Amino acid sequence: MNLFIEYSMVGIASGGMYALMALGFVLVFKGTGVFNFAQGELMMLGAYIFLSVNQLAGLHWSIALLATVLFALLTGVLIERTVLRALAGQPLLSIVMATVGLGLVLKGAAGLIWGQEQRTLPELVPRKPIFIGDILIPGAVFWSFVISMAVIAACLLYFRFTRGGVTMRAAASSQVNAYAVGINVPVISALTWGLAAAAGGFAGVLLAAINNLTPHLGDLALSVLAVLIVGGLDSLAGVIVGGLIIGWLQSMTGAYLGGQYREIMPFIVVLAVLLVRPHGLFGRKEIERI
Amino acid sequence: MGWACLEIDAAMSLLEIRDVSLAFGGVKALTGVSLAVEEGTVTSVIGPNGAGKTSLYNVISGFYRPQSGAVAFAGADITLVKANRRAALGMARTFQNIALFRGLTVLDNIKLGAHHYLKSGVLPAAWYIGSAAREEAQLRGKIERDIVDLLHLADFRDAPVSALSYGLQKRVELARALAMRPKLLMLDEPVAGMNREEKEDMARYILDVREEWGVTVLLIEHDMGMVMDLSDQIHVLNFGQKLSSGTPDQVRADPAVIEAYLGEG
Numbered sequence: 001m002n003l004f005i006e007y008s009m010v011g012i013a014s015g016g017m018y019a020l021m022a023l024g025f026v027l028v029f030k031g032t033g034v035f036n037f038a039q040g041e042l043m044m045l046g047a048y049i050f051l052s053v054n055q056l057a058g059l060h061w062s063i064a065l066l067a068t069v070l071f072a073l074l075t076g077v078l079i080e081r082t083v084l085r086a087l088a089g090q091p092l093l094s095i096v097m098a099t100v101g102l103g104l105v106l107k108g109a110a111g112l113i114w115g116q117e118q119r120t121l122p123e124l125v126p127r128k129p130i131f132i133g134d135i136l137i138p139g140a141v142f143w144s145f146v147i148s149m150a151v152i153a154a155c156l157l158y159f160r161f162t163r164g165g166v167t168m169r170a171a172a173s174s175q176v177n178a179y180a181v182g183i184n185v186p187v188i189s190a191l192t193w194g195l196a197a198a199a200g201g202f203a204g205v206l207l208a209a210i211n212n213l214t215p216h217l218g219d220l221a222l223s224v225l226a227v228l229i230v231g232g233l234d235s236l237a238g239v240i241v242g243g244l245i246i247g248w249l250q251s252m253t254g255a256y257l258g259g260q261y262r263e264i265m266p267f268i269v270v271l272a273v274l275l276v277r278p279h280g281l282f283g284r285k286e287i288e289r290i
Numbered sequence: 291m292g293w294a295c296l297e298i299d300a301a302m303s304l305l306e307i308r309d310v311s312l313a314f315g316g317v318k319a320l321t322g323v324s325l326a327v328e329e330g331t332v333t334s335v336i337g338p339n340g341a342g343k344t345s346l347y348n349v350i351s352g353f354y355r356p357q358s359g360a361v362a363f364a365g366a367d368i369t370l371v372k373a374n375r376r377a378a379l380g381m382a383r384t385f386q387n388i389a390l391f392r393g394l395t396v397l398d399n400i401k402l403g404a405h406h407y408l409k410s411g412v413l414p415a416a417w418y419i420g421s422a423a424r425e426e427a428q429l430r431g432k433i434e435r436d437i438v439d440l441l442h443l444a445d446f447r448d449a450p451v452s453a454l455s456y457g458l459q460k461r462v463e464l465a466r467a468l469a470m471r472p473k474l475l476m477l478d479e480p481v482a483g484m485n486r487e488e489k490e491d492m493a494r495y496i497l498d499v500r501e502e503w504g505v506t507v508l509l510i511e512h513d514m515g516m517v518m519d520l521s522d523q524i525h526v527l528n529f530g531q532k533l534s535s536g537t538p539d540q541v542r543a544d545p546a547v548i549e550a551y552l553g554e555g
């Protein structure tokens with residue numbers, strides 16, 4: 001029983017990181033209806049930017065983190081202004097394929113610039129284990145959980161209470177309506193992509209600080225697909241729930257069925273979810289008519 | 291387009307549609323439609339289903355660009371002005387199918403109507419600092435006093451709009467349009483699907499708004515009783531063309547109108 005609780009806690013805590021990784025996908029999908037397959041590469045890119053500013057330029061990690069988030073924000077805006085603008089009005093599938101291509105380009109470029117070898121980021125999160133009662137949670141898992149939840153909570157508050165956030169939600173809810181009340185929808189879309197990329201860059205730094213950094217860091221983001229489908233692609237609260245469920249599930253699977261099943265278990269659950277709620281990955285609401 | 295402005299005479303109308311044509315592929319939604327809306331009036335656009343009424347609204351509010359013709363508002367040619375810029379010029383509209391921001395509360399929906407005249411941009415407002423917060427508080431107070439109370443929405447202000455009845459949702463849409471402080475309020479079938487009592491309420495709100503705010507109202511409505519009661523001026527569309535214009539009495543007596551309405555069987 002104690003083992004069960006311990007694995008549960010560790011699993012749930014590691015789910016926090018999943019939730020943070022899923023956040024960027026949800027922001028873009030909710031805001032612009034696009035599933036951004038390059039989100040993982042934006043994470044990877046963020047981690048490399050952090051590495052460059054922190055280690056190569058020798059600046060304090062806090063400055064490096066700030067620079068990373070700003071850089072990611074601008075990258076997101078730039079992607080929206082160029083790739084997305086150019087494809088406006090094209091079928092959704094073309095746009096999604098363009099994000100796949102973009103991801104590949106970013107991955108290739110990172111390999112050219114920073115090389116394929118593994119890099120190590122400084123220890124941003126304390127490794128010292130945390131004890132809750134007599135249950136041990138690894139420090140990295142615990143702190144990444146806390147940080148992830150804080151970031152997602154900040155996002156939730158932002159969308160709930162600030163005018164910028166409400167404006168973004170409005171534009172996401174109905175573009176026609178948004179135009180009608182005078183919202184500059186293209187600018188809001190660009191900001192949404194910027195915000196999602198910033199969340200991705202931040203997640204990338206955290207992820208690379210816990211694991212290692214190679215140009216393939218972004219591949220991990222696809223493991224978040226399960227989180228997105230369980231939690232719902234357009235729900236911030238769903239991201240938390242989905243992340244924690246998948247984290248718990250993986251931990252349980254690893255503990256009771258063996259490590260080799262850890263990676264497939266989430267997708268078995270996803271299949272089950274899709275069978276019950278078939279409007280899965282690209283299931284969109286009705287088309288607007290004015 | 292300087293010459294276009296000169297064409298408008300001194301005692302100008304608030305809104306002028308000049309020879310507008312709009313087609314979707316082979317479907318001619320509007321053909322050579324010209325009409326004017328005088329300041330301070332309630333002006334209605336009527337016509338059978340598919341006559342092009344909503345298309346006309348979409349041209350006026352900038353969602354569709356007409357293939358030919360011009361739209362002038364408050365003396366300026368706005369044919370090429372983007373849809374989101376027209377709010378600041380003083381246009382507000384409601385939609386035939388309820389178009390609220392689902393997932394947002396009643397008050398958030400209404401407040402979004404004020405988006406275009408809040409001075410603090412979205413970015414400072416994003417961080418909710420200083421003057422942005424003060425402006426927000428003032429706006430909230432003003433909207434509560436002037437609009438929420440006028441339309442009797444106080445009890446629902448914090449409810450998500452999707453939880454409201456159909457009639458109430460229509461009222462929230464009107465409230466949001468009012469929060470835009472428009473010169474021209476364009477309503478697309480504001481009482482469609484309402485019961486008698488709700489219809490009477492809505493008609494009263496429309497008259498109140500004109501009385502208290504001096505707003506010019508443009509109305510699309512199939513409820514002939516309401517149209518005849520409220521309108522100063524009526525324009526009739528049929529198959530994308532203007533069939534008739536005049537006061538309610540003139541339009542009612544126009545043989546072409548009678549035929550269009552009775553003839554369609």
Ligand SMILES: Nc1ncnc2c1ncn2[C@@H]1O[C@H](COP(=O)(O)OP(=O)(O)OP(=O)(O)O)[C@@H](O)[C@H]1O
Nearest residue numbers: 314317318319338339340341342343344345346386
């Ligand atoms: N986006 C569009 N694409 C193609 N055709 C359209 C579009 N919008 C309107 N139409 C067509 O234009 C014509 C006029 O439609 P419109 O919606 O303006 O009519 P309406 O007078 O508002 O009718 P109703 O009283 O039923 O609302 C119709 O034949 C309609 O099918």
Ligand SMILES: [Mg+2]
Nearest residue numbers: 343344345386
């Ligand atoms: Mg219509």
